[in-house]
Amino acid sequence: MKYLDYSLTEIIEKLKGGEVTxxxxxxxxFERIKETADLNALNSTYEKEALARAKAIDETRGRGEDVGxxxxxxxxxxxxxxxxxxxxxxxxxxxxxFISPYTATCAQKLHDAGAIVIAKANMDEFAMGxxxxxxxxxxxxxxxxxxxxxxxxxxxxxxxxxxxxxxxSLGTDTGGSxxxxxxxCGVVGIKPTYGRVSRYGVVAFASSLDQVGPLxxxxxxxxxxxxxxxxxxxxxxxxxQTEVPNYxxxxxxxxxxxxxxxxxxxxxxxxxxSVRSSLDKxxxxxxxxxxxxxxxxxxxxxxxxxxxxxxxxxxxxxxxxRFDGVKYGVRAENYEDVVDLYFKSRTQGFGKEVKRRIMLGxxxxxxxxxxxxxxxxxxxxxxxxxxxxxxxxxCDCLISPTTATPAFKLGEKANDHVAMYLTDIFTVPxxxxxxxALSLPCGVDEEGLPIGMQLIGKHFDEAMLYRVANAFExxxxxxx
Amino acid sequence: MSITIDDVKKLAKLSRLExxxxxxxxxxxxxxxxxxxxDAINRVDVSNIDxxxxxxxxxxxxxxxxxxxxxxxxxxxxxxxASEDGAFLVPITVAED
Numbered sequence: 001m002k003y004l005d006y007s008l009t010e011i012i013e014k015l016k017g018g019e020v021t022x023x024x025x026x027x028x029x030f031e032r033i034k035e036t037a038d039l040n041a042l043n044s045t046y047e048k049e050a051l052a053r054a055k056a057i058d059e060t061r062g063r064g065e066d067v068g069x070x071x072x073x074x075x076x077x078x079x080x081x082x083x084x085x086x087x088x089x090x091x092x093x094x095x096x097x098f099i100s101p102y103t104a105t106c107a108q109k110l111h112d113a114g115a116i117v118i119a120k121a122n123m124d125e126f127a128m129g130x131x132x133x134x135x136x137x138x139x140x141x142x143x144x145x146x147x148x149x150x151x152x153x154x155x156x157x158x159x160x161x162x163x164x165x166x167x168x169s170l171g172t173d174t175g176g177s178x179x180x181x182x183x184x185c186g187v188v189g190i191k192p193t194y195g196r197v198s199r200y201g202v203v204a205f206a207s208s209l210d211q212v213g214p215l216x217x218x219x220x221x222x223x224x225x226x227x228x229x230x231x232x233x234x235x236x237x238x239x240x241q242t243e244v245p246n247y248x249x250x251x252x253x254x255x256x257x258x259x260x261x262x263x264x265x266x267x268x269x270x271x272x273x274s275v276r277s278s279l280d281k282x283x284x285x286x287x288x289x290x291x292x293x294x295x296x297x298x299x300x301x302x303x304x305x306x307x308x309x310x311x312x313x314x315x316x317x318x319x320x321x322r323f324d325g326v327k328y329g330v331r332a333e334n335y336e337d338v339v340d341l342y343f344k345s346r347t348q349g350f351g352k353e354v355k356r357r358i359m360l361g362x363x364x365x366x367x368x369x370x371x372x373x374x375x376x377x378x379x380x381x382x383x384x385x386x387x388x389x390x391x392x393x394x395c396d397c398l399i400s401p402t403t404a405t406p407a408f409k410l411g412e413k414a415n416d417h418v419a420m421y422l423t424d425i426f427t428v429p430x431x432x433x434x435x436x437a438l439s440l441p442c443g444v445d446e447e448g449l450p451i452g453m454q455l456i457g458k459h460f461d462e463a464m465l466y467r468v469a470n471a472f473e474x475x476x477x478x479x480x
Numbered sequence: 481m482s483i484t485i486d487d488v489k490k491l492a493k494l495s496r497l498e499x500x501x502x503x504x505x506x507x508x509x510x511x512x513x514x515x516x517x518x519d520a521i522n523r524v525d526v527s528n529i530d531x532x533x534x535x536x537x538x539x540x541x542x543x544x545x546x547x548x549x550x551x552x553x554x555x556x557x558x559x560x561x562a563s564e565d566g567a568f569l570v571p572i573t574v575a576e577d
Contacts, residue, residue, distance in 0.1 A: 101555045195540065234543035241539050306520035317495065324496075326568050331561035338571045339496075347498040358495045359488075359507065360514060366494065373518065379526035418513050 003028055004164040008073065008221035011167055015061070015072050022054035022061075022072025022116065029074045029118055033165045039141045041150075041159040042119040043079045044087045050074065050118040057114060068114025069228060075110055076160045076169040079120040080127055080203040081212070083107045086117070090203050091135035092125045094329040094349030104201025105236065106170060106212045106229045113228045121156030121169055125351045126320065127177055127205045129153050130423045133414050134353045141410070142185060144450060148407040151181030154215065158185040161215050168216045168225050172202060174209045175308050176402075176427025179439035182215055183402035183452025186441045188222045188469070189215040191427075193460050194434040195240035197226075198233030204319040206312035207238075209431040219440060219470040223247035226462060242460050250463055251470045256290030258468065259395035263298045266400035266426055274445035275401050282442045282453050282472060283399060289471065296391040296398065300383050304429035305421060307384065310364050310377035311432075316354075317361025323349065356417065381432050388433035392458045397468055400426050402439040402452035430456055438465040440473060483511045 003011060003020055014020045030047050057072040077083055080090045082100035089095045107117065124134040132140040132155030140155040142148040143163040150159045154171030158181035161169050171178040173191035182189030190213045197212040204210060214225035227247050233239045262283065271279070287293055325331040325345025332344030350358070364373035391398060403423055413420045430437040435456055442453040457465045488507045492499050499507065553566045562569035 098559055101551055101559065232541070237540055237542055239540065241541055300524050303520040303524055306518045309514065309518055310521065325561060326570055327556075328559035329561065335571070338573050341571060342496045343498050346496050350497070355495075355497055356507075356510065356514075358497065359491050360511070362491055362494045363487075363511070364518075366491070373521075375531070376521050376526065378531055379529040380521045380524045382529050382531070383524050383526060417510065418517060421517070 001028065001032060001164065004032055007218045008167040008216055009218065009224060011073060012070065021058045023051060023058055025072065026050045026054040026074055026116060026118060029166055032163070033119070036143070036163045036165060039143055039146065039159055039163055040138050041122055041140050041156040041163060041165065042076070043089055043091060043122050043137055043156070045119040046086065046117065050116050053116050057116070068112065069224070070110065071114030073115050073168070074118045074166045075115045076119045076121050076157065076166045077107055077117055078154055078157045078169070078171045079123055080172060081107050081170060082201040082203075083117055083120075086120060088120070088203065089137070090126045091123045091137055092349065092351065092354070093136045094323055096136075096330060098328055102201060105198035105233045107201065109229050110170070118166060119160070121154070121160055121171075123156055124153035124177075125354050126203070126316070127153040127172055127174060128316070128353050128357055130176070130180055130420050131408070131413065132156065132181070133410065134351055136351055139410060142407050144186060144448065145407065147409055148449070149184065149410055151184035151407065153177040154189075155181045157215050158182050158187050158189065161185075161187045161217060168214055168221060170212055170229070171215050172205070172210055172212050173431065174206050174312060175431050176424040178213045178215060179402050179427045179437060179452070179454060180424060182439040184407035184450065186444075186450030186452075187215050187217055188219050188438065188440045189213060190222055190226060190438040190462065190465065191430060191436060192226060192230065192462055193240070193436040194431075195238050196230050196436065196460065196462065198231070198236040198239045200233055200235035204315075206315035207319065208315060209308075209312055211431075219466055219473045220248070220251060222438070223251055223466040223470075240460070245463050247463050247466050251466050253467055254289065255286055255468055255471045258291045259294050260286055260291050260468065261294050261296035261391055261395035261398040263296050263301070263391060263398055263400060265298050265301045270404045271401060272405040272445070274406065275404060275451050278443035278451040279399075279401050279453055285472065285475065286399070289475075294395050296394055298384070298387045298391055298429070300380065300387055301429045303380055304384055304432045305425055307377045307380045307432055308424075308428045309360065309421065310373050311381065313357045313361035314365050314374050315361070317358045317365065320350075320354065320358055325349070353417070384429060385433045388429070388435055388456075392435070397458075397461075397464050398456040400454045400456065402426060402454040406445050406449035406451055426454060435459055436462045436465060438462075438469055440469045442472070442476075483508050483515065
């Protein structure tokens with residue numbers, strides 16, 4: 001491995017300087033993908049197409065023409081992001097053979113910036129899960145310890161970046177699906193403000209909570225990647241018109257004079273000792289470097305998980321109604337009539353967790369329960385959102401652990417869905433409030449497993465998260 | 481919160497999903513566990529919350545209602561499990577006499 005240890009920012013400079021060609025990089029990525037195939041991080045790879053595109057980009061660069069900010073850099077997309085002509089399976093049997101007839105805006109922006117999509121990353125089926133064990137194509141393994149889960153649902157996206165199969169990836173985050181795997185695998189991942197990145201062409205799970213975000217090995221890489229994919233999109237009416245700032249312009253300003261809020265509700269006795277001690281050290285580091293740590297309260301945040309399961313399942317049940325075995329996907333072989341075709345195709349096509357969420361979603365939306373569950377949850381969501389806004393008025397960002405423990409063992413929680421849901425207690429509230437949050441490595445436990453801290457910002461203030469995260473990362477290089 | 485086997489069967493029908501008797505029983509148990517967890521939403525006082533009142537300026541725009549190129553029918557139908565002459569093929573839904 002010659003170049004894959006470099007960060008995205010570093011490799012861009014090496015490509016520009018002519019030290020390495022894009023063809024060499026793509027070749028090295030595929031060597032590495034083959035070496036680390038047992039991690040099961042990828043659902044589809046595009047070696048031939050990637051090499052052809054790399055060759056074309058090298059030639060363009062050779063002629064002195066512009067190749068874009070990411071010109072010739074190999075990247076990976078989560079397998080729920082459409083990219084013309086590639087398989088987009090959502091790690092579901094249902095979409096095993098689905099070929100994207102168009103490209104998602106986020107992927108188009110990467111493409112237009114010169115990135116080379118080399119593969120699609122494995123994930124929990126339809127992005128429902130916290131361990132990547134819900135994939136129809138088998139679980140992804142944690143690249144740091146292959147007996148452990150990589151987190152989910154963007155487990156493949158986190159794994160492929162950590163395992164040095166590529167320089168960056170895209171994931172999606174509805175309740176922690178970028179941040180939890182970033183924390184478990186030891187990479188940097190951001191869930192941008194709701195509306196910051198277009199969702200057009202991304203297979204919907206819970207439309208009011210889903211956001212796309214980059215996963216990278218450094219904070220600076222992440223800031224660069226977000227600046228490329230963020231922005232208003234006429235094809236997504238929930239995408240914000242708010243201008244995208246330059247996330248790199250303030251990134252090196254340090255934390256002196258900043259206020260970092262510490263929500264007491266996120267520092268509970270549920271934290272494992274290693275997570276607690278890593279967070280304590282990080283907070284101490286911020287204090288020593290001139291930040292003021294202020295206590296803040298999020299009194300209703302412990303109800304966010306309940307709110308999340310009502311809202312996300314309701315939206316999922318509605319979004320997944322389109323999978324009927326008629327328009328795309330797999331159709332059952334034996335059926336009596338068209339209704340039976342729906343029943344059989346859905347029963348055979350969806351995995352257990354997806355069925356569980358569809359059932360819960362239809363329950364909370366069904367007559368007699370709608371007010372008690374869905375409307376109630378939407379109201380509690382407003383309370384939680386308001387609490388975040390009030391807390392963030394007192395400081396520049398909030399700090400918390402990303403997860404209560406490091407990565408758990410494969411199979412450990414597979415049969416206890418309530419325990420599995422609880423792994424998201426610190427990440428879910430962020431989606432409920434719609435604010436941005438970033439996870440970055442802040443240490444390892446006694447077994448060398450990565451520990452992540454979460455920085456939560458004001459709406460559309462991703463720049464502050466990058467600034468606060470970058471200061472810590474630069475002072476703790478080994479986390480890279 | 482209690483859930484019966486009949487509730488689960490009704491939901492399965494609404495969801496267009498089939499479960500074996502055993503799976504149905506398992507769902508009853510799982511549902512109770514999930515609903516106990518979901519019950520937390522009742523701990524928050526929401527009497528002053530107006531769902532229609534906007535909390536944040538969303539700053540979003542609808543695109544202009546203009547005709548733009550769209551996907552071709554044959555491109556769309558190419559993903560269908562069964563198709564004929566650019567149309568989705570399904571079993572007969574209206575019976576002939």
